[in-house]
Amino acid sequence: MKLKPKITIADHFWGIEDPRIDRTKRHNLIDIMTIAVCAVICGADGWKVLELSGCIVTIDAIGCQKEIVKLITQQNADYVIALKKNQDNLYDEVEKLFSSGIATGFEGIAHSTYKTEETGHGRHEIRNYVMLMEPRLNPDSVWSKFNSVGMVESVRSLNGETTVETHYFISSLESNAKQFGNSIRSHWGIENSLHWILDVALKEDDCRIRKDNAPQNFAILKHIAVNLLGQEKRVKRGIKNKQFLAGLDNNYLARVLALA
Incomplete structure (x- = not known):
């Protein structure tokens, strides 16, 4: 089987004429084009540098990696990141912690709660948000600024059927369930609107x-x-x-x- 020849970005853009006059050429055109392609692949939608400072970054479980969490906090940003069952033992530990807390009414555990209720298009949904301050889950500080864990219980009724879903998160936020809930709702709102790749x-x-x-x-x-x-x-x-x-x-x- 014949291997596909390797083609570089320079090969792709070879032959493109540089419209600039000589005195304005501070950088090579191919360098500019390469940086531009990399920037858009990384999420740029303009020519401004992404500034995370002061923001709350919400990511699906793909972002639940120690290196990514460290990069976020290095930019003075907070994070709320979803957990999935394949995330080593962390998911199981968080799930057990919340199960135990629910059974005892979270007695002796610093926590906060928040609740939202929405009705529309024949759907009724109640979301219960709980945040726990639990440093024992990060004893060796392997997760940067891991301050809390969160749970979202979604109870949805549609066409006479009721479903219950539970999601768990890790976060750098202090125990503020309302702030946590608003961050999650904003993230889900964005995810649910991703119908067209280029448009959204x-x-x-x-x-x-x-x-x-x-x-x-x-x-x-x-x-x-x-x-x-x-x-x-x-x-x-x-x-x-x-x-x-x-x-x-x-x-x-x-x-x-x-x-x-």
């Missing part, structure tokens, strides 16, 4: 790039990014989560670029 995940409709040929150029960059991210099959997540991972992990970014 890559913010095509909200793009503020309007000058000269910039809209067409940036649209091309977005198509390149979504094609490469779509070809990357090892990470079983949506485009938005892949972008975030590429922005935090240079090895993953290199893997995506290698698919060109």
